[in-house]
Each structure stands twice: as structure tokens, then as C-alpha cells.
Amino acid sequence: MASDWTLRQEICDAGRRVHQRGLVGGTDGNISARAGGGLILISPSGCCLGMMEPGDLVVIDSTGRVLSGRGRPSSEHWMHATAYAQRPDVAAIVHAHPPLTVAFTVAGLSMSPCALPEIIMAFGQVPVTAYATPSTDEGAGVIRDLVRQFDVLVLDRHGSLTVGKNVMDAMYKLEKLEHAALVMLTAHQLGGVQDLPPEEVAKLAQLRSRLGIGRAEDVPPACLPPACGGTCAPSKSS
Numbered sequence: 001m002a003s004d005w006t007l008r009q010e011i012c013d014a015g016r017r018v019h020q021r022g023l024v025g026g027t028d029g030n031i032s033a034r035a036g037g038g039l040i041l042i043s044p045s046g047c048c049l050g051m052m053e054p055g056d057l058v059v060i061d062s063t064g065r066v067l068s069g070r071g072r073p074s075s076e077h078w079m080h081a082t083a084y085a086q087r088p089d090v091a092a093i094v095h096a097h098p099p100l101t102v103a104f105t106v107a108g109l110s111m112s113p114c115a116l117p118e119i120i121m122a123f124g125q126v127p128v129t130a131y132a133t134p135s136t137d138e139g140a141g142v143i144r145d146l147v148r149q150f151d152v153l154v155l156d157r158h159g160s161l162t163v164g165k166n167v168m169d170a171m172y173k174l175e176k177l178e179h180a181a182l183v184m185l186t187a188h189q190l191g192g193v194q195d196l197p198p199e200e201v202a203k204l205a206q207l208r209s210r211l212g213i214g215r216a217e218d219v220p221p222a223c224l225p226p227a228c229g230g231t232c233a234p235s236k237s238s
Helices: 004-020 077-086 099-106 117-123 138-143 167-190 198-210
Strands: 030-036 039-042 058-060 066-068 092-096 152-155 159-164
Touching: 004 030, 004 039, 004 092, 004 167, 030 077, 030 167, 039 077, 077 092, 077 138, 077 159, 092 167, 099 152, 099 159, 099 167, 117 167, 117 198, 138 152, 152 167, 159 167
Parallel strands: none
Antiparallel strands: 030 039, 030 092, 039 058, 058 066, 092 159, 152 159
């Protein structure tokens, strides 16, 4: 695990990148990382991610109790603590408000899970959670089951939650998600989204498994050929 100071710098670097790329506005969003000993290092409440300094970060335990740092932890700390409890393999979390991703949920539109090879390969699919009132512990409830299986979640009308093996890994997943939203929005504007043929999706599902990226069964069965039963390998002729 990185030193405390290095970890703090990584969180601040990611915060500046999130803010500069317009993935949050004002004091929105929060970033955290495991600090060792079951503790969590998290951005403070009411702080602009783009202006954080290493000393601004707050150390909390899994109940949200502040152990060190100035101010209060992010009001979304329940969501972070829940994700860490469900995923021992996760070392960092970014919660942002990527505008195009959020816009799809406000419009009641789906970013088709069967259209973009990069999303199928990287994530399998990107589920949308039920709505939860922001800044309450309701957020923990809507992500609890989904985060066990998926690294990227869209929070209905609220934003995204991306988890990773380190801070930048979680950050890159956020960028990939919002880039996919831009592609999908542009496709809608150009006349509509055309999904990949099921046989091609099956190839991608098996490829993500072979390369150790993720499980083939995370790809939605609806995107695969009917005979697959959800996880079939492509035929040699395909």
C-alpha cells in the first residue's frame, strides 16, 4: 500500500482531474482510498475536488467516525464504506457527477449495453441503481448488491460510482464511462444506436474472461445469441 502522503497526493491529483474535465461541478463528488487497518481516507464535505490539498483529507473508520483531519467527511461516506465492505479487492473509489451519464438517467434513456465493444470488454455492463436521496445513507443501500459484481455503477439522477485497484484505476473507469455516454448521445443525435450482432458480443464476453479483465457472465444475456444461455463461447466459424 502507498504511503499516507503518497495516497493523499494521488487523491488530490485525481480530484483536480475530475474537476478540470467537468465530471463534477462546485463541491460535488467525493474520492476515497483504503488507508490500512480498516480505515478510509476520504475527501471532506463541502470541498471542491479541484482545490483539495493533501492535508484536507479526513480519516474515518467504517462507521464514519472521524479519527483525524479537519472538518467533516463527505456526506456520501456511507456509500464508500459499504462498497469497501462488499469488495475486499477494491482500494479506491470515485463518486462523480458526469453530466452526460446523468442526463441519460434523467431522460429515462438507457446506454445500450450491447453497442460499444470497449464497454463490454471493460465492464461487461454498466447497471443503473435505484434512485436514492443524495447525501443520505440510502446511497449505501442501492449500491450494496450491485457493487459486489460490477466496478462501474450509474446512480439514478445522481452520478456514478467507480471502484478500482488504486485511485487512478477508479478515475480511468469514470472517464471511460463518460466517454461512452458522449458516443451514445452522438449516436442518438445521428439517428439511433445500432447494437453489435449477438455473435460479436459473445466473442467480447469470452475475450474479457480469457484476458482476465472480468467474467464473461457479466455481459447481459439479452446481448448474446439465444443458444448461449448467457455465457457461450463463439463458434470457430464466427
